[in-house]
Amino acid sequence: MLIDTHAHLNFDTFKGDFDEIIERALKNDVWMINIGTNYETSKKAIEIAEGYKKGVYPHTNRGLRSAQKNKIRVLSGVGVYAAIGLHPINLDTGLVKIQKSKPSTKGGKNQNDLEVPRPEVGDCGAGNLKFKNLEDILEESFDYEKYKNLAKSKKVVAIGEVGLDYYWRPKTTRKKELFKQKQKELLLEQLNLAKELNLPVVFHCRMAHQDLLEVLKSEIRNPKSETNPKSQIQNLKLRGVIHCFTGNWEQAKKFMDMGFYLGFNGIIFKLDLDEIIKKTPLNKILIETDCPYLSPPQFEDKRNEPLCVEYVARRIAEIKNVSFEEVAEKTTENAVKLFNFSKRS
16 A cells, blocks of 8 residues: 655646546555645635545545546545645745746656746736636635635645745845745744644655745743744644655755655656665655656656556666565555544544
8 A cells, every 4th residue: 555645636737537537546555635726726625624524535426436447445535645735836925027938748857847837827926816726725824714614624734835936036136035024924824723633744856945944943941932023832843744745855954854754756856865765764854746747757658646656666666676565565554643634523
């Protein structure tokens, strides 16, 4: 069994066939968490997950027939889950312009393009933006109560993806600092929600590992600190995963020392992360796809999907010189421990 801890079947690129992809994954004993990036994709992730209360998606007769034919295990509540959150790129700061970048299903991303590319949306502060996809919708602020209401679903197992992303940033120093501050404030609000709901966090971090470490150090050291004065939760420890980890070993150690897991996906085929993976204990690793992006070489020129998490697990086993079965067993155990599926089904 494998668990893809970071998928985006809730994105529009899958709207015509996500049921088939999920059926294929479940048939092969692959579970998944679909991750929200704004309110709409968070809501969609829940809608998809709630359709699998009996292990199949009931919205289409085709899906039901296929599940019966393929003898997919019909166990209550298992297999498909959701995370909700506002991605830092989806925050409308009014300070940056996001350049046009067509999403690629191929593996050819460089180090500065590790995450979901966004289409051109012009001045993010404009009020007349038009969006073609759910995942591109920007939000002016984080509506705490609105997201909290989404979390009433038992299928929500985490807050995410949330964090810091400094790739698209203003040019002037003053605007750059304001931009970073707005992202940090957004992150802190969502950490409050995670603590109130006692849910783990799926962290996004691009070109911002040091700042994320500082925010987390402050939260862990003093939850009701000056950096997060709204926090009323004193005793709950933050827990979560640094999704798509691409930092250095010193940063990796610091995240793990704070109790966080490191998430690895198809980026390990593109960047030299072998030494970090070798040094990272298996009990600190989660596997993921970030589909439809970051396809492994074995799936090159195709849209990534949860089933491809097997390639990530096999590569980690190769790097660490252990069996695939050991990686599968331990990363599944890690995911079950962090996301506590049994209590949320």
